[in-house]
Amino acid sequence: MINDKMTNGAKRMHVVVCIKQVPDAKNVRIDPETCTLVRQGVESIVNPHDWYAVEAALRFRDEYGGKVTALTMGPPQAEEALRETLALGVDEAVLLSDRAFAGADTWATSLTLARAIEKLGPVELVICGKQAIDGDTAQVGPGLAAHLDRPYTTYARRLELLNGGELRAERVTDFGYEIVQMELPAVVTVVREIGDPRMPGLKHKMKAKKKEIPVLGAAELNLHPEEVGLQGSYTQVVKVFSPPPRCDREMINGDAEEQAEKLLRLLQEAKVPGL
């Protein structure tokens, strides 16, 4: 079956999926007594949106043949994130790690990833998650497409390779959805509706442990230290601060009738439109 489909694209597809390791939001909460943020033992996880990107890449490979490479830029420990994707059946993994990469904004990140993708040889499709939950920018996918000068689409929930070798995507918009079509090579970002991630398989898990993961730095990508990381970033974070916590909490007591009446009055006093 796979072979049948493969003639569709007339070549073996190389799909690169970009993943990022991010701090887990689960361990961050507001202490209601002191009104401060508590961030205890923050752990790193794979950006939740990127699991959908991995799933999309694996489905694409399973359907049309070829291989999937997971790519990440991050500190040495980001290797763990790559191993997690290998355990799902990703074929290869590449880590971009260099002291000089630290502090990259989306410009520098997408440039670094783009150079790495160019180095990986012909890549037909690059898949990113919708956004990363730390920076929440959603800029790396489109930025990557610009650096690679490739067509792209965002928020895809369905991907299909047509007979002529073109990619058709259904993408979610603020108003509904759209169907777009483009030639490969291309870049897409995907949303949750693309399909739920599979579970790691035993065979893949074993392989994932042993698999060698190449590590590339700025020099290997022919990038000057001034082009990457903080140095290569156009935006600069000048201040990081906690948002003012909501500490004027008021509990509304009484039976449901009384509670409804009190709440309505409070909301009217606060001039909520339409009340």
Place this chain on the structure above:
Amino acid sequence: MKAIIEEEKCVGCGECLEVCPVDAIELVDEVAQVDDNCTLCGLCVDVCDYEAIGLPEVQTAETDDLESYRGVWVVAEHHDGAVHSVSFELLGAGRKLADKLKVELAAVLIGDQLQEGAKKLIGYGADRVYLAEHPALVPFNDESHANVLTELVKEKKPEILLAGATAMGRSFIPRVAVAVETGLTADCTGLDIGDDGLLYQTRPAFGGNVMATILCPRRRPQMATVRPMVMRKPEFDSRRQGVVETFTPSQKSINSRVKVLETVTQDQETVRITEADIVVTGVRCLQKAENFKIIEELALLLDGAVGATRSVVDEGWMPYSHQVGQTGKTVSPKLYLACGVSGAIQHVVGMQGSEIIVAVNKDPSAPIFDVVNYGVVADLFEFVPALVRKIKEQRS
């Protein structure tokens, strides 16, 4: 590059170790030391009570002629020719910036047959509207719109460029930023001009758990996408005068390698959750899909939108476009009414920017009560119908 510790200020309390997501900090002789794992995320900077941690400064190359970039631009979004309200909100924010800098405020409209939209933008505060029209620029196409905007920016050189942080804005503005080689700050909630004349862009990060202020000191334009519903929409003044300047994009810009085959509009009957003043969210505890009706009834009554937690979407009761939270949408309405929501952090990060948060939950220890302004411990099957009755009574 890594975070910088001022050793004389560090007291060795270890708070920073706790928050470091990459374990890059350790205490050596009671002084924090940062290793190469540091990603410069800044979480430790915020948590340090002794201001002993800082981030290094950037030294990127400067845009050649920084001074020749002038004016504040708002890229207007439109749908079937109707300008999106976020664009008017941005004109309100842009006006303040332009006045502070004593420069012109311009809007950009890309598409076809947009004269009406141009007039509206002037009425909402634009001094000038750059109008790029061509039949091939409809429907919206990321690539061609990015090309046209890039061409326009390169020719006219604005110092600041703002766009809505909508699905559309967040999709094509990043391409423009890379093409003109400048920085872009995503999803801002605060904008101001500093004494140094730079644009101070403030935005939530880490799901709203921290705020960051970001500058783009050495490149132009300074670009930002801005979250809808945060900036105040100015009053419309039909007598305001402005210039409509047509811009003819090159054929090369209009061409797109991406073909838009079909654009489908759905969900017209309910207000979109990212644009509603009021969002009413229900959860799985509503047992059956039909019970979700009481949530919908309340939302409809308030002219609001229906939000959903992930479990509601997983059950198929509401489409994914209604999901609020980490893997859904981020909303910041005037009122967020959470009915039965437990308050899992993955949900909270999508709504904690709301102006007023009200939660109804029968469990007084539900974590949602940590983030509310008003908490109601009640069974929602009693409370919500009671609230609906009261509102109806008052209105009649």
